[in-house]
Amino acid sequence: MYTRGRNSVFSFSSVTNSGYLYQLPFCTRSHSYLLSNLSMPSIVESSSEYDLIIVGAGVLGSAAAKAFGSDGRRVLLLERDLSEPDRIVGELLQPGGVNALTALGMEDCLEGIDGIPCHGYAIYRENEWVHIPYPVNDATGENAVGKSFHHGRFIQKLRAAARDTKNVEVKEATVTSLIKDEDDDRVIGVLANPKDGKEEKFYAPLTLVADGLFSKFRKEFTEKTPDVRSYFAGFEIKGLTMPMPNHGHVILVDPSPVLMYQIGSNETRVLIDVPGKLPSIANGDLKRYFEESIAPQLPESIPKVFGSIANRTIEIYA
Numbered sequence: 001m002y003t004r005g006r007n008s009v010f011s012f013s014s015v016t017n018s019g020y021l022y023q024l025p026f027c028t029r030s031h032s033y034l035l036s037n038l039s040m041p042s043i044v045e046s047s048s049e050y051d052l053i054i055v056g057a058g059v060l061g062s063a064a065a066k067a068f069g070s071d072g073r074r075v076l077l078l079e080r081d082l083s084e085p086d087r088i089v090g091e092l093l094q095p096g097g098v099n100a101l102t103a104l105g106m107e108d109c110l111e112g113i114d115g116i117p118c119h120g121y122a123i124y125r126e127n128e129w130v131h132i133p134y135p136v137n138d139a140t141g142e143n144a145v146g147k148s149f150h151h152g153r154f155i156q157k158l159r160a161a162a163r164d165t166k167n168v169e170v171k172e173a174t175v176t177s178l179i180k181d182e183d184d185d186r187v188i189g190v191l192a193n194p195k196d197g198k199e200e201k202f203y204a205p206l207t208l209v210a211d212g213l214f215s216k217f218r219k220e221f222t223e224k225t226p227d228v229r230s231y232f233a234g235f236e237i238k239g240l241t242m243p244m245p246n247h248g249h250v251i252l253v254d255p256s257p258v259l260m261y262q263i264g265s266n267e268t269r270v271l272i273d274v275p276g277k278l279p280s281i282a283n284g285d286l287k288r289y290f291e292e293s294i295a296p297q298l299p300e301s302i303p304k305v306f307g308s309i310a311n312r313t314i315e316i317y318a
Helices: 029-036 059-070 095-103 151-163 285-297
Strands: 002-005 009-012 052-055 075-079 116-118 120-125 128-133 146-148 168-180 187-194 200-203 206-209 230-238 248-251 258-262 267-275 315-317
Touching (some): 052 059, 052 187, 059 075, 059 151, 059 168, 095 146, 187 206
Parallel strands (some): 009 206, 052 075, 075 168
Antiparallel strands (some): 120 128, 168 187, 187 200, 248 258
């Protein structure tokens, strides 16, 4: 979902679907009219002027930088931290996302990251497994295929693709504010603190803000705020064999589902949806909740993965 702010900024609120599955948006040549129809505001000429500024080098920001750069636009991609992110979301790319990557010429970003082909889902409910394969791809006549992976590895490949694109400059910097024209309140650039220097101003007729679900700039364009109904608590298990390899597994337990899918040749992600208030991690309430309330409901075909949870690192995503 995105909202358009004034005449020259897009604020993208999220690129994930339910926090763990997403399809990459298309950013193709058809978007270039947004740039060509906007005139450059009256500012002093400098080397800090671009056709497009993108805030956030995640899935959306990196893909957009690659697309617009390939279209001949001068792009500045700003990211506060270019080190490999360690997150428990954005780890299973659906077939639509794979197709979008291919359309953008970025399919190579799925290679060399120990990714796992995904052919559909296995759903467990009331002591029964149901197989839901992906549909047939009309273009190839074969079943569609997704891919799961370590999120950080995928992001680094996307960033590298953007960085290697002519006309794209990637800079590690924290954007602190949007610069607006004094006369008509248009966004004409950003103020940023580079990691290796002093605060700088960068200008462009179009600014795309793609800094994620908890965007610091969203409140400038909408009064809506994220409504957190539940949390994903996740951890990683090594050497686990799933009932249906190369598939996402959804285990419908009470009160909410458990998701499991392979993210590497020897690693499986476990995500537990925890509705309402999150039990304390510090005093062990969350781990006891897993062991006492969730583990007994798992099917016999899956080892009791919570039995050794005491020493596992649990990550939380709202």
